[in-house]
Amino acid sequence: MSAMSAMSADARDRILRVADLIDRPGVSRRVDLAVPASADLELDMATLEGDIRLTGVLESVVDGILLRGTLVAELQMACARCLADLEQVVAADVVELFSTPSEDSDDIDPGYEIVDTTIDLDTLTRDALVPAVPYRPLCAEDCKGLCVQCGTNRNETECSCEDSIVDARWAALEKLQLGDCDTP
Numbered sequence: 260m261s262a263m264s265a266m267s268a269d270a271r272d273r274i275l276r277v278a279d280l281i282d283r284p285g286v287s288r289r290v291d292l293a294v295p296a297s298a299d300l301e302l303d304m305a306t307l308e309g310d311i312r313l314t315g316v317l318e319s320v321v322d323g324i325l326l327r328g329t330l331v332a333e334l335q336m337a338c339a340r341c342l343a344d345l346e347q348v349v350a351a352d353v354v355e356l357f358s359t360p361s362e363d364s365d366d367i368d369p370g371y372e373i374v375d376t377t378i379d380l381d382t383l384t385r386d387a388l389v390p391a392v393p394y395r396p397l398c399a400e401d402c403k404g405l406c407v408q409c410g411t412n413r414n415e416t417e418c419s420c421e422d423s424i425v426d427a428r429w430a431a432l433e434k435l436q437l438g439d440c441d442t443p
């Protein structure tokens with residue numbers, strides 16, 4: 260157990276004892292866990308707030324232990340248009356099989372092994388959370404964003420520069436259309 264005691268407290272909290280489910284197909288147990296993310300978890304433009312909540316069922320099956328559930332995490336992000344801080348709660352369904360490594364099966368995904376009657380939830384939480392991060396979160400559907408000219412947050416203050424660009428474009432377009440009409 261020396262390897263276990265050398266781990267950080269967070270790493271220990273990601274490890275789940277499953278001795279009660281090994282080789283007992285049909286037996287299941289509900290889980291409701293707060294899983295701390297590992298320090299090296301990197302999310303695209305997002306910071307995890309607090310622990311990852313994992314609720315679901317652990318079921319003993321012939322091939323190992325099946326975890327079926329939902330993972331919920333609170334992320335701190337920035338609006339893609341105006342850069343305001345915003346909180347995003349993301350949820351992801353998970354269905355993963357943890358198996359006991361044996362000599363004739365080297366097809367177990369790394370991170371999904373049953374080791375010493377325990378399973379480590381680190382890989383599972385990463386695999387589920389990383390793709391769940393919103394690509395372009397918005398503080399509001401109708402967020403007006405920052406003015407590309409002067410940087411003003413257009414949700415808070417009106418500025419006139421962007422309108423003049425749009426006007427100029429319209430004028431150019433109108434000229435073009437008129438030109439088309441004139442050609443016989």
Ligand SMILES: [Zn+2]
Pocket residue numbers: 338339340341342343397398399402403404
């Ligand atoms: Zn915004």
Ligand SMILES: [Zn+2]
Pocket residue numbers: 406407408409410411418419420421
């Ligand atoms: Zn402006």
